[in-house]
Amino acid sequence: MMKGVHFLVAAVLLALASSFAFASDPASLQDFCVAIDQYDSESAVFVNGKFCKDPKLATANDFFFSGLQNPRNTKNQLGSNVTLLNVDMIPGLNTLDISLARIDFAPYGLNPPHTHPRGTELLLVLEGTLYVGFVTSNPDNRLITKVLNAGDVFVFPVGLIHFQFNVGKTNAVSISGLSSQNPGLIVIANSVFGSNPPISADVLAKAFQLDKSVVTSLQAKF
Template sequence: MKLGAAFCSSAILLFILHATICAWGYDPSPLQDFCVAIDDPNHYNSAVFVNGKFCKDPKLVKAEDFLFQGLNIPGNTNNKQGSNVTLINVDRIPGLNTLGISLARLDYAPYGLNPPHMHPRGTEILVVVEGSLLVGFVTSNPDNKLFTKVLYKGDVFVFPIGLIHFQFNVGHGPALAFAGLSSQNPGTITIANAVFGSKPPISLDVLTKAFQVDEKVIEALQMQFA
């Protein structure tokens, strides 16, 4: 009986541990009600580095620390891609610090594109408010399978953390979407910018071999993203 009870207790402990690991977010779990971000002027003169932001004294916290105004204002889509992302992360709302969430407004001109990119620290859930969008994401190696769908007003789509994804306005008019991300600072790596616009540039030998194209093609692409 004792052996059976011990086995049962171990099994329960393993289950709780597994559930805890699965529930753990990509941002540190908060240990207090809030941790309003503040820049420490002495931070860069010390040997201590923080994975995130310092916390303001709770006695000095104000309602404004949890507020952002102006997300109703359309973003400027007058650019090569015809899109604009207004990201509301911990840098815009200090009260998001340690809470593991952020928000974005995405504006698209007709046939505007939010180019292939990834968020290294957050899953994205997107809802279309106006217009229609062709969206998709690609799985990791070796399959590189494309999951794609045309979304309309009220449709919701999820882009898993770290996977390359995109949105393209396939309508004749402007489109609008909002996205939630599972990080206070999800980060964005736009694939073309990172590959062809890195500073300093990636070696031509590396890129010509990787993309199996002539060196002049790579040079032209690097000039576009320099």
């Protein structure tokens, strides 16, 4: 009888361990996996969306990027420019679950409401003053905001809509770390009004409680 109880307890513990084991991505079993194009090698191994270079062929340049200190062009409609260093820019980031971004803002420039479906963002203000915030999920959709100055840090939880707005009269610069080698980007306005093919204007008019002509006008802007 006791053996049966012990076996049952062991089976339950094993099942729990298995469920925890598959609850998140497995830890890397190698030092690194430098990403390469699938056509570069007939013997490459496909890992997490990228093929891996033979580790013996890795060089310092696979883990290197230069020039992030240089200001980016913000002469656009939004007055901002995001330079994302993900696995596509630094192949050595593959499987390491991290990326980096520099965001430049002209005076009153905006990084519009967007989400990163695969990464939490940790933002550090280097220059200027930013009004930042994110919106919690249903049912409350609560807006959490803060005005940040140089040296301040703010966290945007994974998947939540967030934004950054330069409320100062001078340029602003921030650096963000993201908890994914490729966090993804969904800009809300672009996705809703600029999808290809377009979402039905009838659908958007009802969803946003707008006149259909207003929706058509918004779609034309994208």
